[in-house]
Amino acid sequence: MGASKTDHFTEYQNKIAILAKAIGHPARVAIIEYLLKVDTCICGDIVNELPLAQPTVSQHLKELKNAGIIKGSIEGTAICYCINEEVLVELQNFFGAIVENIQDKKRSCC
Secondary structure, eight states: OOOOGGGGSOHHHHHHHHHHHHTOSHHHHHHHHHHHHHSEEEHHHHHHHSSSOHHHHHHHHHHHHHHTSEEEEEETTEEEEEEOHHHHHHHHHHHHHHHHHHHHHTOOOO
């Protein structure tokens, strides 16, 4: 079997790509914004905030959790979700480095 295309990239590049893909849907961006606003919450609260069905919200939560952007803990029959701050710091560092690079070079292309 041949090598996966992701094998040609660094672990860091693959990690950033996974995180970017996870936040690549407006519903997931809305979920992140909501969790940042309330600090923690229960899944039912998120469903009430979005114009989506509960199974759809659950699928988006699963994608965010699989990427490590959010954490979840079981409390009775509910799952409480919160932001994984370490991962958001990694994204901040990545995008911050891009902005810093652009500002340093003051590019004048296209």
